Amino acid sequence: MPLRPYLLLLPAIAAFSLFAAAFVTFMVVSFQTATPGTVLTHGPATFANYSAVIASPLARSTALATLRLAGLMTLLTALLGYPLAYVLARSTSRLLRRLVLFGLIVTFLSGGVTRAYAWLIILGNRGLLNQMLVALGLPTVRLAYNETGVVIGVVHFLLPFFVLTLLAALKNIPLSLEESARNLGASRWRVFWHVVLPLSIPGLVSAASLSFAGALSAFLFPELLGGGRVHMASNVIFETILTDFNLPRVAAMAALFLVLALAALALLGSLERRTAKLWAGATR
């Protein structure tokens, strides 16, 4: 039996083991008890940290808020991203395709902190939008330091991931199907609604899953644009570390949020498989 293929796998196995070991350590800590005033933990194993997190009204409301906001962010990303992906896949104008792609790549490459501050300049109390409203004699609106600001910032962050994932799926739909439908007298809208959209749904669900995962783990934008009012899972975990210093409890909180996120993603994965069978004729 040749050993070489297995030897070649060693670096991957080593890297995977490292990640797995970190995760296992983290899970073990979540069942331990903090030694007051130290970073140390001790046994015996207990579910007390999990009970405390489940009993915490803040943890419960954070879990619900995180799922709600991630769902909303994914929906808005899909609504904005689908037309952009469609333009990239089907537009005959090279200039338009390049412009859209350029916009997405710039977004993709610019740093998160830069983007968050750019949004503050646009959405702030004295930001460009409010200055425009004042110039028009209208009252100002609160767009930053709340959920609105966080949703805008995260959707902007997710858009390139969504569009580039969906683009691959749209490009895989044979153009001949659309041309056949057009030749048989279907309007552009009907072709889109009855041919393109159904065939793109598995790709759409894939892109949405990726966006949902990104939204669930959002930290920077809620931190900088949430004004201390928007509590998503990552931010609450971070704040709890800074104020409680109880690593086992924080590990339990992170583990519970992770389980919740995995359950939501498993649901989306199952949806993806079902839609692939229903609309795209996949046999898996």
Next chain:
Amino acid sequence: MRKNIGLRIASGLFAVLAGTALLAGPAAAQEKKITLLIWSSTWNGLIKPLAEQFTKDTGIAVDIEVEASSMEGLVKVQAMRGKPTADVWFTAQGVAERAASDPGLLAPMPVDKLSNWKDIIPGGTSPTFAAAYYYPFGIVYRPDLVPGGKITSWEELWGPGFENKLALPAPSFFSGRMILVSALLAGGSIDNVDPGIEKLKKVKKNAAFWFTSDPQARKALAQGEVSVMVTSSSTVKTLADQGVTVKMVSPKPAPIIFEGVTILKGGKEDLAAQFVNYVISQQWQKTITEVWNMGPVNKNVPPAGKFADVLPKDGDAVTFNETTINERLAGWTEKFNQAIGQ
């Protein structure tokens, strides 16, 4: 022949490397360097030039690692327990006290080696902590943007002229002082902060945001995004340097906060102690109060005129038990987040 050339090149490289190692070896062994774990604004605005002088005087080089806040610093210190990459840690007194409860983190202050230790004002020391300065926790505001151009009390911040204009510290910043001030204003205390949290609910409309990073809040104040920031007196100086005119008032109750230095257990305690002695020296304390607008902890140095202006009036200052804060902050934060969250 080719093999020979390769061998010669390899031998030559080895000789060069060995020679370099021999030359560098004694120098490296003699290298005297300490690393500070410090806030970037404190390093850039205050300590950097003083550290250069310290290096000239002692031959001890000073490097830094940055902490975003005292709490984050504690997480770092705990994470590098036993093998710290820093030797001197700048932090708030309460956080230092929390760290001291872990016997593996902080070295005791070598009082007999610190010639300036005896000059530190009361309240500024503990067995593992030396204050570098103190400041009142108060209201920094833009006189051009607040009604009447002046603020005289905490209660005004709850008034109608400040809607969406306040930058207030989140509980993890200044170790919950905003909650405590609010509690005292509402008839509560450190043992009962619920009235304070209820009172903070009433300021929600006026709070533009609750900050966890003072550069972000300072920027908002400089840009007129907010007209008030509740913070420390060093903000006045930082903004003045940027050409922004702000004033500060420390109304009753005005918490007084000490921040300072601790020595991390890691083998360079002697070098670190020399640095600590410089921090509390008259020369450095004079710079700290005049340049950084903070209170000097060396009793032989009077507060600079500008700093004296922002100090609370007699009887207005308050201090809190840091142990109690450390024990209860997580619970307060949870209640606060429930009350303030959207």
